[in-house]
Amino acid sequence: MASLNQEGTAGSASSPTSRWREYTQLSRQIKQAGLLDRRRAWYAAKISLNLALLAAGGAAFVALEDSWWQLVTAAYLAVVFTQLAFVGHDAGHRQIFRSRRGNDLAGLLHGNLGVGVSFGWWVPKHNLHHSNPNHEDLDPDIGIAVLAFTVGQARDKRGLVRFIARHQGFLFFPLLLLEAAHLHLASAKAIVRGRGRANAVEATLLLAHAAGYLTALLLVLSPLQSPESSRAGGSSESGGVQDGVVGRGLLPAGPDDPEPGTGDDAGGVWVALAAGAGVGVQAPGPGRGQA
Numbered sequence: 001m002a003s004l005n006q007e008g009t010a011g012s013a014s015s016p017t018s019r020w021r022e023y024t025q026l027s028r029q030i031k032q033a034g035l036l037d038r039r040r041a042w043y044a045a046k047i048s049l050n051l052a053l054l055a056a057g058g059a060a061f062v063a064l065e066d067s068w069w070q071l072v073t074a075a076y077l078a079v080v081f082t083q084l085a086f087v088g089h090d091a092g093h094r095q096i097f098r099s100r101r102g103n104d105l106a107g108l109l110h111g112n113l114g115v116g117v118s119f120g121w122w123v124p125k126h127n128l129h130h131s132n133p134n135h136e137d138l139d140p141d142i143g144i145a146v147l148a149f150t151v152g153q154a155r156d157k158r159g160l161v162r163f164i165a166r167h168q169g170f171l172f173f174p175l176l177l178l179e180a181a182h183l184h185l186a187s188a189k190a191i192v193r194g195r196g197r198a199n200a201v202e203a204t205l206l207l208a209h210a211a212g213y214l215t216a217l218l219l220v221l222s223p224l225q226s227p228e229s230s231r232a233g234g235s236s237e238s239g240g241v242q243d244g245v246v247g248r249g250l251l252p253a254g255p256d257d258p259e260p261g262t263g264d265d266a267g268g269v270w271v272a273l274a275a276g277a278g279v280g281v282q283a284p285g286p287g288r289g290q291a
């Protein structure tokens with residue numbers, strides 16, 4: 001019964017040998033049409049554009065400071081990081097460079113450092129997916145706890161997971177928001193389980209990603225730097241928690257600060273990124289708009 005169903009869903013009545021013949025024929029045709037040729041110029045342009053878009057997002061993030069407009073930055077950066085991930089995906093398929101080394105390097109920089117997903121963990125999983133697309137037992141991408149892709153999967157679920165799967169039509173897109181967290185977590189788990197030099201390189205790049213992300217958050221969006229804490233004035237400035245944590249010289253003041261510049265930073269506030277980054281953005285101080 002099960003095999004009949006599978007035949008039905010596969011929608012093919014041909015024998016494995018003739019299917020294989022069809023596949024090799026199609027594969028040859030695709031190759032001859034040049035569809036698998038490497039497009040170096042295209043990747044050079046794509047990677048450069050991605051970096052420019054990322055830099056623009058970073059500049060906007062720093063310039064906006066503590067503002068609800070950062071929600072727009074977040075959505076924008078989500079799109080940009082996905083573009084980085086696409087390049088990582090193509091490196092995983094060894095599509096960018098001829099050498100394995102070149103593709104691995106591109107994959108590590110885009111995956112581990114860029115988006116915080118382990119390239120070494122993701123590539124074998126993704127290859128399994130391409131070798132067995134939509135195969136209930138062999139495609140890891142349809143073995144998702146909270147989703148059911150077949151009647152059998154739906155039947156096997158219990159409790160909360162069953163409830164979620166039952167309403168997956170509505171819950172699919174909200175659940176998709178958690179996929180990034182899942183990818184980060186699975187990557188970290190794979191690194192902890194892993195051994196050897198390649199794993200150490202992966203771990204270092206993932207940690208660099210996490211450190212960069214947290215540093216940017218603490219420098220620009222730290223709760224310690226809310227308008228309330230800057231209104232406290234000198235006391236928090238000398239309190240040093242902020243300075244100690246983020247190594248920052250001056251406190252930012254909310255643009256809506258009701259008290260026009262009482263301190264000597266009334267003219268403008270410098271927001272400095274970590275010393276190594278060497279990036280500074282000047283934002284108007286509280287005194288300027290109110291005066």
Ligand SMILES: [Zn+2]
Pocket residue numbers: 089093126130
């Ligand atoms: Zn793929």
